[in-house]
Amino acid sequence: MTIEFILNNKKVKIESPAYQSLLDILRIDFNLMGTKSSCRSGECGACLVLVNRDLVNSCLYPAFKVHNKEVLTIEGLASLKEYQIYENAFTELEATNCGFCTPALIMATEGLLSHNNNPSDEEIKDALSGNICLCTGYDKILLAVKEAAKLKRKKKNVR
Amino acid sequence: MSDDSIILRPQNIHELLVMANEYPLAVIYAGGTSLFPQISSGLKEIPSHTISLEHVQEMNHISRTEKYLEIGARANLEKIYSIGPPVIPDTLLKAIRETASPSIRNISSIGGIICSGKGSSSILAPLYLFDTLLEIRSLSRSRWIPISRFISEKGSIQLREKEVLTRIRIPFGEWNYQNYRKSLYNSKSRDESLSFCACIRLSKNIILDLRFAFGGVSKRPFRNREFEILFLGKKIPFRTEELNALISELQFYLSPKDEKEKPIAYQTRCALEYCRYFFEEINLGIHHIPG
Numbered sequence A: 001m002t003i004e005f006i007l008n009n010k011k012v013k014i015e016s017p018a019y020q021s022l023l024d025i026l027r028i029d030f031n032l033m034g035t036k037s038s039c040r041s042g043e044c045g046a047c048l049v050l051v052n053r054d055l056v057n058s059c060l061y062p063a064f065k066v067h068n069k070e071v072l073t074i075e076g077l078a079s080l081k082e083y084q085i086y087e088n089a090f091t092e093l094e095a096t097n098c099g100f101c102t103p104a105l106i107m108a109t110e111g112l113l114s115h116n117n118n119p120s121d122e123e124i125k126d127a128l129s130g131n132i133c134l135c136t137g138y139d140k141i142l143l144a145v146k147e148a149a150k151l152k153r154k155k156k157n158v159r
Numbered sequence B: 001m002s003d004d005s006i007i008l009r010p011q012n013i014h015e016l017l018v019m020a021n022e023y024p025l026a027v028i029y030a031g032g033t034s035l036f037p038q039i040s041s042g043l044k045e046i047p048s049h050t051i052s053l054e055h056v057q058e059m060n061h062i063s064r065t066e067k068y069l070e071i072g073a074r075a076n077l078e079k080i081y082s083i084g085p086p087v088i089p090d091t092l093l094k095a096i097r098e099t100a101s102p103s104i105r106n107i108s109s110i111g112g113i114i115c116s117g118k119g120s121s122s123i124l125a126p127l128y129l130f131d132t133l134l135e136i137r138s139l140s141r142s143r144w145i146p147i148s149r150f151i152s153e154k155g156s157i158q159l160r161e162k163e164v165l166t167r168i169r170i171p172f173g174e175w176n177y178q179n180y181r182k183s184l185y186n187s188k189s190r191d192e193s194l195s196f197c198a199c200i201r202l203s204k205n206i207i208l209d210l211r212f213a214f215g216g217v218s219k220r221p222f223r224n225r226e227f228e229i230l231f232l233g234k235k236i237p238f239r240t241e242e243l244n245a246l247i248s249e250l251q252f253y254l255s256p257k258d259e260k261e262k263p264i265a266y267q268t269r270c271a272l273e274y275c276r277y278f279f280e281e282i283n284l285g286i287h288h289i290p291g
């Protein structure tokens, strides 16, 4: 079937089987490798992207649902100015190690901070509860998310 | 991947029912968090027709009257959670928060959970607790049935060909205290858990109503009115001996008649302990619980 959608702010059109996953579309059709393929069952969270600003597991999202939607991947986010905030927070607080899960962690952070710029620890833990990181440990990640929130508020001059 | 699925996108309930009538073997696709992994892994064949609920606005609607809360079957868990208290009962809010992660809750629908019919779902027990009703519709008829009759003892759902779950109705109750707990017992599967919920209505420390529901102890959530009635008219706090006697009674009720259905010891023990905690909390917090 023909699927038209907005990918990282650009209109795109592809032919795809209805039940191909968005994950495969991103990686195979568009060569966007920042969205990682791992468990393919929604358990690990390595494939998180934003669809119409909602965080979703792209491995559980079929092509037919992507039609007419707006998809933002880590590559799209990285092209925006405010991505610097995430890069600074995650590197300065050493919240990344092997880096495999980092793009999805940043997408989950964006998903959270876009509607809550001052989350509590509990809210951060819930927001990241679908992301598995096997090497960094979650404490530093939590601190990085708090730092990113702080930087975002500062940028917007909100306390 | 070969793919021949024709995607039907009804815009309202009437169109949906017409399509379900015309294509009785079509797959009803809500969030797909249960369906999609089965299809993409080859466990389930790609359906020839898929009816997507995505554009059926009425089924995404959440409303309330004085007596009950009504949730469209396609409403996703995050949307329900965002409505918050007091419209959404505490127990259901806690259950949603304990279910999967935001990215899954953004897609998975309450109707999909009910129609998956998994007794171990962390969301079903609260729906049993509040005597939830389900609206089931087909082109030719519409019926409301209690959720306790929707899932059979063997865990299969009572949905006939061409029928769709459209609305979920949760009656409001005046509860002085509600409680929800969940624990995972299968590390390989996050959707297999033991869940416990309870609510109590008191007047001058006398129990006017008390309900318990458990998910994960059998093929469908467990709730037993006979057991609950034992508590009516009793005064709290409970003495230790009284509490022990009630917990043993619960153990009796939790033991299924059919030996094959027996829940594993861990789940039963957890269920009993959660129930004990609930009473201990009531005993301890008696001065803080209004009523």
Ligand SMILES: Cc1cc2nc3c(=O)[nH]c(=O)nc-3n(C[C@H](O)[C@H](O)[C@H](O)COP(=O)(O)OP(=O)(O)OC[C@H]3O[C@@H](n4cnc5c(N)ncnc54)[C@H](O)[C@@H]3O)c2cc1C
Residues within 6 Å of the ligand: A041, A042, A043, B027, B028, B029, B030, B031, B032, B033, B034, B035, B036, B073, B074, B098, B099, B100, B101, B104, B107, B108, B109, B110, B111, B112, B113, B115, B116, B120, B121, B122, B123, B124, B159, B163, B164, B165, B166, B190, B191, B192, B193
């Ligand atoms: C990573 C992960 C973690 C999870 N964790 C939990 C958890 O902690 N607790 C828990 O309870 N569950 C959990 N789940 C299970 C999840 O809740 C279910 O997969 C989901 O809710 C099903 O809803 P859906 O809208 O995605 O349904 P779908 O996958 O779209 O449908 C499921 C079934 O219901 C049918 N159906 C759906 N809607 C209707 C309707 N309106 N009328 C008739 N039939 C219908 C479909 O045809 C299909 O057979 C988890 C799932 C994943 C992937």
